[in-house]
Amino acid sequence: MTTNAEQWTPPPTGADPTALPAGKWWDAVRVPEDIGEYALDILGAQSGAVIKDRCNTLYWLIKPRSADSWNLHRVSVLGETEGAATYLGVPSVDRLARPGSHWRVPFIRDGWLTDPRPLYKALICALLAEPNDDQKGAR
Incomplete structure (x- = not known):
């Protein structure tokens, strides 16, 4: 599959995120904050x-279809399924702080896609470090 990923940029300015289809320029890896922040580290x-x-x-942006085989607890991959896209609210490129959706790691023209291999490994490590329900109750 060829994509126009290298030609894509987020909306230039604006307060509200723009709903864009996953699977066209990128897929998005959706992760809860606790796991995501650990993976970012x-x-x-x-x-x-x-x-x-x-x-x-x-949400990490990765090359479309590069995580189709992933099956990780608490992690979802948003992309195109059977011709139907899932939409993600993408903030403007200058939106770097709250309130609302923003770039936790800023968009940089030549480095905005994440390589899925190290991301997968980081998510595995983050999930393994997460206390399970039995450990949470023992505190």
Whole structure:
């Protein structure tokens, strides 16, 4: 599949996010904040741009269909399924702080897509470090 990923940029300015289809320029890896922040620490400079929505969920943008085989607890991959896209609210490129959706890791023209291989490994590490329900109750 060829994409126009290298030609894509987020909306230039504006307060409200723009709903854009996952699967066209990128797929989005949706992760709850606790797991996502841990994975960000692990990835460091290997992370591309990351969106944080108003519910504190994090979204990495990756090459379309590059995570189709993933099956991770608490992690979802948003893309095109059977011709139907899932939409993600994408903040303007200059939206770097709350309130609302913003770039947790800023969009940089030559480095906004995250390589899915190190992201997958970072998510596995973050999930393994997460206390399970039995451990949470024992505190």
